Amino acid sequence: MTRAAARGRPSPPEAGTAGRVVPGEVPGGVPVAWDDLLRDGARTGRLRHVEVLPAREGERADWPAWADPEVVAALERGTGARPWRHQVLAADAVRAGRSTVLAAGTASGKSLAFQLPLLTELRRPPADGTDGRGATALYLAPTKALAADQDARLRALGLDRPLTATYDGDTPPEVRRWVRRNASLVLTNVDMLHRSLLPGHERWAPFLRRLRFVVVDECHTYRGVFGSHAAAVLRRLRRLAARYGAEPVFVLASATVAEPATTARRLTGVDVEAVTEDTSTRPRVSVALWEPPRREDTGQDAGQGAGGEQRTATAETADLLAGLVRRGVRTLAFVRSRAGAESVAAGARRRLLEDAPDLATSVLAYRGGYLPEERRELEEGLRSGRVLGMASTRALELGVDVAGLDAVLIAGWPGTRASFRQQLGRAGRRDRPALGVFVARDDPLDTYLVHHPEALFGVDVEATVLDPSNAYVLAPHLAAAAQELPLTEADLDLFGPAAAGVLDLLVARGLLRRRARGWFWTRPERACDLTDLRGAGGTVRVVETGTGRVLGTVEAGAADSSVHAGAVHVHQGRSYVVDELDLAGGVALVHAETPEHTTHARSRSEVRVLAVEEETVHGPLTASRGVVEVTSRVTGFLRRRTGTGQVLGEEPLDLPERRLRTRATWWSLEADTAVDAVGGAPARLPGALHAAEHAAIGLLPLLATCDRWDLGGLSTALHPDTGRPTVFVHDAVPGGAGFSDRGHQRLREWLGATRDAVRACRCATGCPACVQSPKCGNGNEPLDKAGAVAVLDVVVAALAAGAP
Template identity: 40%
Template sequence: MDAAAFLRYLAALPDYRQQIVHIERIPQQDATPGELESPLHPGLQTCLESLGISALYSHQAKAVNAIFGGKNVIIATPSASGKTLCYHLATLDALLRDRNSHALYIFPTKALAQDQLRSLKQIARPLSSRAPTGRGGVISQDAIAVFDGDTPQNERANIRRRARIVLTNPDMLHLGILPHHQSWARLFRNLKYVVIDETHVYRGVFGSHVANVLRRLRRLCSSYGSAPQFICSSATIANPEEHARNIIGLPVAAVVEDGSPHGEKYFAFWNPPFLDEAKTSRRSPNSEAALLLSGLVQRGTRSLVFARTRKLTELIYIYTQGQLSPSLADRISPYRAGYLPEDRRRIERQFFDGELLGLVATTALELGINIGDLEATVLTGYPGSIASAWQQAGRSGRSVDGSLSILIAHEDPLDQYLMNNPDFFFSRNFDNAIINPGNPYILKPHLLCAAWEKPLCDEDEEFFGLSTGTMIAELQQEGTLRKRHEEWYPTPAIDYPARDVNIRATSAQNYAVIDHREGCLLETVEAAVAFFLIHPGAIYLHQGESYLIKDLDLARHIAWAEPSAADYYTQAMDITDLRITSLTKEKKCHAVQVYLGDVDVTTTVVGFKRKRQLTEGVIRQEPLDLPPQNFPTKALWFDLPEKAIARIAEAGLDFRGGLHACEHAAIGILPLFALCDRNDIGGVSTVFHPD
């Protein structure tokens, strides 16, 4: 696309109010070829030629050379640089040369596994019918299979028996493969490669859980006599080698120099205009996103808009529909988590085939699902990290043609800071991906899972770290492990402990949203957010249609919905109460006393607002009576000195607002000092707290 021409078109619109505050031009990059130190299997070389691939990029060749040299590798290059081909080549080459070799592919989502299944089978198709060569010979299409929660029960035994490349996700590995390793003995005994795609996703609490799942995998492989190599791929992050090493627990070689070509990209910052002369509030970023998407679609530009939440995805889609002709309105769609798998596959296929021109999506499409070449991406709000912002922006410009990305600011201080300081974004290094596998709250449950899979022993410190002995002693004291013949076994009361460890730190129980008139399932909603989204009286948006939630059955986890013509949407209101249960540490920092301890956090949804579409003005508020949600956690807190409070009051400054700003600043910088991800952190600021 001609990105510069589209930006000029926007600036000429009657409604334009100087929203474009910065334009960054990223020049075109030519390909840098690379050479392999050892030739690929002849059959695999033929596959590449049939796909029109005559040479590898420099980073692809460097990665394959390192893998063939026996190293664990992480490939951390930008979106659309061809990382996938690196691990496909290594895996298929090994399977062609040795008929006993197996590989395990791990993806963060089921959708990505299905997408890569299609990609891998396409590459390997010529290998399923050719004459055998060497010891490996043919790789049949049914030797490549997905094994996840959607896999039919009647197909699972055949996959365990026949598949040589198994594609799965961390959840199924944790719950369905490792605890049943005896049924997977063939895989564990012959595992040559473990591929971990989208490694940058495994950060914070989730990443720490996944790291322990992989340590359990390595431990079981060792007991079966295998020691697989790990191949990781990642978006660009600041610490790829360190992060991959922390994830798998082994030394890693990093490949970071990108040799792939890409076209010229324009990256614009768009700040919604003020609504009044007093400059008290700005126009909704959702309305601005609809303006941009409608303009792109009208010009025939394949575009993707990212929204922060499910609800905003639906709202932007509805707003955009209202600005398009009926024929063009049919060529856009929302896409997000919660939709039924068949609906997501249909939307992906329609967009890939060109039936759809525009999508509005949550971060479900931030990952590398193949939806074809995109020309423009619109980010509705800064996604929280520079790596995520570039990952989203990188979904456009996957070919050598020009592309456009636009970041629309929200009113929050961080977004506005970026609008006023764009150089901070474009000159800053990428974020670090941080995990802490040794966190006792995470490690101890995984040690119990490991003991259930195979009794623990002193040598397991090699896999789980130096604190393993201490953690085992605590589990023994808690009565969940017992020692026998120098090994530790789960006590009889422990049954299938993996079931009690939720590695994504979300509720295992979902709510079903059911159209009570048709009796059909619309979608599912996680219990952790159900009270916010599907409370009685809520307007639930599903694929652009409004549904009124008539009743929420807490016992059966069902939300009963009916179609609605409402021209408003709803927004839940909640209060968070924090109670200090124990103090473990305290420290004087200048004039401020800082504390660390255990707390109980209680969140209660107390009501909701009805808000007008487009203007997003509040119509009225209504109360709700829903049970509180409670969880224990660790917290750091501090009190402000009375002198500081008095000085703030004397200066006429907003004390509550300043306290709230301190809370958000602390959340933002805590990952610099603690092994956590900013998305794992919450905060509360109050003028007075009873504890």
């Protein structure tokens, strides 16, 4: 196969031989070691589907003739074999000076593909004939753990050069100086580029002058607002490298990225060649879709919404983890939160103490916050088999070398198909089949997916959504670029068509000054401090009143609803009550307490349409997208009894109004059509639209790389800007992140899935698995599940009738 033939879209995982199964039955292809676990009569009705991803034979290639023999020998010692063909294709492209993205599966050896050309080039003596440093390279990881893991792999090769070093927020000042002067390969992250390397580029001048390569690992993680920030940082890096005479080759890698060339080009701003065929070997993997039962089920099918509260995914995962460890199956359980990971590990240990006490100590938790040496010990224990079961947050999803396990459990939808496949990829040793189990939470999307396996298998991962032209993101980076080196007209093309207008705004605000030679920074403070790459609008510290200890942070935009006075705040499994929220000081003061209630903020919001960018009419339906202003205010909170949810009271709050200019998609119906859909009862319309809005927000992550917490919405029976019953779904960050635009592009598919999910739910009037939302500012009132199905039927039919 020629390299050109390998540039197409990545092929989705092959569909397996298993189809939908009768609950309680296990189809062929499930490995014997855990067959009895899935057949256990006590778990009847929980297994919804098993998909068998068939094994794949690998295809090797010869080492390239241009590769340094010592590098080849070191890499061959590590792999024990010749490289896979896709590794050589990518390495050849990088060696030839073409920016390249490699999209291949987890544990397919993507690191070798960029290590081979980088190490070969960086080992060459400098062109000036001195004994100093030759070419240099940057390796960018989304997490410090991944950069440290990559550094450890490079050191394990045993090469005398190039000199490699990590450079992050934990690096002491004296070590930073050594790195700048001596290291040829610096392993860091975009946060350090933004706050340290680029603002201090004069000190990095010798390094930047020789910059030959920039590696962006796990490039699918750069999405949404964070991805837009990263794109701006990489453009600033390219600008300064050019200032010193360098034009680096970009090398990007990901196991799970859709449209890799497009995503990579949007992130870096340069044309990128894609290598997408995975030629590595892969074992057979059986993937089970698992739905916990309802607590009040009595012998009936434990189906979605069958009555009562669904058992939590963490409790169900703890049971499965204990069962697999009892059978000697090396298992990793992915859990969404740190507290959840600790809970799953503790629950599995308790179950093992009852019937296999000698195995209880072989189950541990892994999460952020551990010391590096603790983390390395846990990773080695999992690899060696000393640790049989581990519950982890996403900290073990990216790049850290823990592949080769027997089974992976996924407690709750991880947010995207990309993450789902990344986590599944941790299971499988080359000589034996593996198991993956997705355990659904009581959530609309989780429930939909376990009943619609076609949405998970045989389809591409979501497109990575990021918008480098977002003015709210671009503004602080143009300011930072101007402080690093005055901006000129020639720089504007680098930052895109929105840059000129943003510069005018910065000048009007007095942050930049226009002169004949360009735009100059005017302030004494550091421009890079204007923004936090991983947040939107800063953070609020949560501080324990009695000790002054900082427990953690919450995003400033979420503080009103999560850490208002009287709120119950949970941190690492312990409960605290908020005494005071000081928005000006960015601090919430709390004290430890375990009340018998939870708190739920109530809010009021309005959406005003500022600009309609696209609008289509489908009979009685009008679908639009554009720019909106969301005005919201937290007005109070409910106290609900723990366990039962009984409302104990409502407390008012006096908090400021917040305004958010962002992007949205919305659809409106002719009033008569909407009323007819709910049986001619206008009083039902608000509840029907509200329920449809909640369900739509819950299902949009099926199509866009986002979480429901990245979104907001509003529904109304009469909106002043449309004059009709209208439902809005908007991005929850300033300027937007592209998520709602993605929904508009695939509106028919999105709302069709929403309608199907609500209709299929077997609850009577609505539950968390269909139309109730954990973030509703109106306390999930009013909601009309049947009305939502009826309205969505009309919407989906209108979209189908208008389809080309």
